[in-house]
């Protein structure tokens with residue numbers, strides 16, 4: 131239940147709005163509390179200054195909503211547009227209508243609203259600061275940039291701000307049209323057609339609105355921006371980001387900050403490598419040329435990250451820390467997927483051998499590397515996106531240097547997933563299963579070759595360490611699948627059995 135108070139979000143009472151969100155949020159793809167009853171609380175909100183063309187009485191409000199209904203509280207970013215009238219030509223119906231307010235309020239999902247997209251990109255490209263929202267019924271809206279309301283309910287709602295950080299200051303862009311990226315996505319990306327202020331068409335923009343918020347830097351923003359700044363053509367050009375501040379009683383000063391959104395160049399006509407690979411396997415074509423190029427691109431990105439971000443020598447403490455995290459994950463995976471217990475002894479032995487192997491330096495990595503995170507650019511090779519790290523791993527861990535082997539292992543697993551998902555969709559067809567397994571084997575080998583050629587690192591010389599990371603990823607996947615796609619859990623479980631028991 132929402133806390134009681136007199137806070138207004140636009141013209142809507144906070145309590146009524148939170149009740150409406152409790153019905154709507156669970157229907158959204160990005161809501162992570164599937165199967166639990168939402169228990170929502172408004173932690174704060176901020177408001178963007180609407181452009182001159184926006185209908186008067188429209189509020190572009192972003193609510194920061196904490197859900198304590200699940201085992202762990204999750205803080206969601208929920209952009210809303212509160213309008214006095216129905217949106218002309220609305221692409222989506224309002225998520226709530228309040229006809230008892232004066233004037234009535236039509237509340238829309240901001241992500242689908244051109245006015246929100248315009249204000250969001252303007253905040254980024256002008257290094258702007260949000261205006262305070264949620265002033266009490268009698269306060270009215272505060273002045274732009276003033277985020278310091280005083281006390282009570284208005285204080286609670288107002289104590290959030292958002293500030294834009296442009297990658298290249300002094301290049302404002304105007305949004306002509308916007309649409310939400312369709313398809314499975316854990317965040318919400320808005321694709322924007324843009325012009326310069328003079329009306330000259332400019333390359334498109336894709337802006338990812340992070341849905342689950344975390345304290346601290348989001349590696350997606352930090353790593354992609356660092357790579358783009360270093361001149362890498364293996365990531366899209368960065369445009370800028372939004373950093374938010376909100377209240378968090380766990381922090382010494384009661385406040386925290388983190389990334390809210392990330393805008394980058396939209397690459398037209400791309401296809402993700404997962405689809406490209408699935409199609410290749412379906413047609414029974416070799417994927418070795420593509421996989422080798424992907425290995426090379428991966429090595430290049432690792433090389434650049436090691437140059438521009440801090441690296442760490444593999445001290446005994448760091449090695450012990452990584453092994454402890456692998457063992458924790460192993461124990462957790464066995465708890466959630468008991469069939470894995472049959473391989474526990476072999477996994478323990480592998481981890482011991484891996485711990486005693488030579489370790490390379492630790493560095494920043496992608497962190498959740500799989501075919502779905504790579505885009506095939508027409509005539510442009512492979513481009514990497516989504517450096518957010520594994521969603522099940524705490525953000526502090528995701529911001530630490532790690533082993534590049536984790537990414538390599540992730541991609542090896544992904545080739546195996548192509549074969550596994552393909553075989554699953556044709557049950558009983560053994561020939562097809564064997565062909566797909568052969569396809570994956572060749573792609574995996576070519577990927578390793580491409581990586582080794584570019585980096586000069588012979589990955590197969592330290593097989594136990596690579597296998598340990600691959601098993602660790604498969605254990606992560608087993609947990610991920612049992613929670614999200616239970617019918618796919620056999621793919622990582624089969625891989626764990628194969629990797630744990632193979633001769634090396």
Ligand SMILES: Nc1ncnc2c1ncn2[C@@H]1O[C@H](COP(=O)(O)OP(=O)(O)O)[C@@H](O)[C@H]1O
Nearest residue numbers: 315316317318336366394395396397402515516
């Ligand atoms: N710069 C880009 N240009 C074109 N499409 C992109 C770009 N960045 C991401 N995408 C598309 O958006 C999808 C989701 O992006 P991603 O960063 O993986 O979001 P999420 O973190 O929500 O999973 C990608 O799979 C890709 O299809």
Ligand SMILES: O=P(O)(O)O[C@H]1O[C@H](CO)[C@@H](O[C@H]2O[C@H](CO)[C@@H](O)[C@H](O)[C@H]2O)[C@H](O)[C@H]1O
Nearest residue numbers: 316498500501502520521540543544547607610
């Ligand atoms: O949502 P994200 O893309 O950040 O990553 C999560 O979801 C992925 C599923 O889409 C999951 O990846 C697993 O399935 C892929 C096929 O759908 C496969 O290619 C990957 O190898 C496999 O790990 C990823 O683990 C998870 O973090």
